Amino acid sequence: MPTALITGPTSGIGAAFARRLAADAFSLVLVSRDDKRLAETADQLRLRYGVNVEVLAADLATDEGLARVESRLRDGDPVDLVVNNAGFGHAGNFPDVPAEDEVRMLKVHCEAVLRLTLAALPGMRERDRGAIVNVASAAAFFTRGTYGASKAWVISFSEAAANAVGNPRIKIMALCPGFVRTEFHQRAAMDTSGIPGFLWLKADDVVRAGMRDLALGKHVSIPDVRYKTIVAVGRLVPRGIQARVSARIGR
Template structure:
């Protein structure tokens, strides 16, 4: 029986990962800050799919709580076979207009927690000779829109390096880079996305289905949706001054 640990599991892409992993019969460890929502989701998945669901409340901007999650990831007695680092959020204002403590908390959730939990998972999974690490990044990681974009760039490049380090061990690492996805993400960040055309949106079930298929294939960078595959290919080829010009007017990226 496979066990998957999902951070940021109560909403959006994280919740969809939990649902689809449970649907295929995986037991779950669900991590998020909101205990009530965690418990409600756990009850729902147990009832619908007959899987075991462990609830692990944690705020990944708190280093002690992150360490507790890392200990669970590294457990040999109750092994985690799939790690999904999904927890994340965004700040509405530009970097210099935010309090630096808020920026540090954002960095801890988006980047440091990914590093710490991937280290715990990578070592434990490598010793067992199997496992998968999925780090949810963003199309924004190929852009230059503030600290959200910068931390997601870290996640993508970090995962590429981790995948190379794990090659031949039976463990895979995949950076999932979705574009605009219909979730609570923008609403919770108080961002008006009403002018974005319907064509630009992905739905969370499609994003996760594509991601899990890419993980099964051992793909290192997963970009769901043909239009976003084309966009990422273009962003990788464009001169950086042009990429910066495209991003200049944005307060921060909002692709997730």
């Protein structure tokens, strides 16, 4: 039975990954800093799908938390799939957000992805198989604050890592959804009233598309034809216009 480790699995895209992989008979290792929700999520998955679920309480914004997950990946039972999903947004805009909050975002979005990928790869290379999904965002393709910048790093890193490993049996992919109906925006106190209804995606659909693209060996997955079109058109638009449109829609 294969095993998947998922960060941020208690809601949104992470929870959708947990459901999908449990339905596919994966054993799960769930990583979150919220002990209570972590235990509740694990119990629900065990009851519904009858799979083994291990919980690992860790705050990925801290060195201690990152080291705990690294140790599990390096020294624990083999992990076949890592989903680096944990992430968050800020309530304010750059440059009004305190520097320590920005650094915390970079630690979760970038350093955690780097370190957990590095921790997982030796075992995958030894077994000659495995996969890593790093959840980025369609925002990475546009000039919109430090959130988009951090997710742009995730895409660049994932592509570089996949090419460096150079083994089609070890897949590394950045998943780049657009607006998804999750707790993300509420937690960041973001006003979503200006976002057109047709731009919203469902987390389960995002995961379904992402798993399909992973199986196809893609290094970057943009779920849904709407966002594929938006990203393609955005690449043709001058950066200044990009920024103005993104600023109107993004908040």
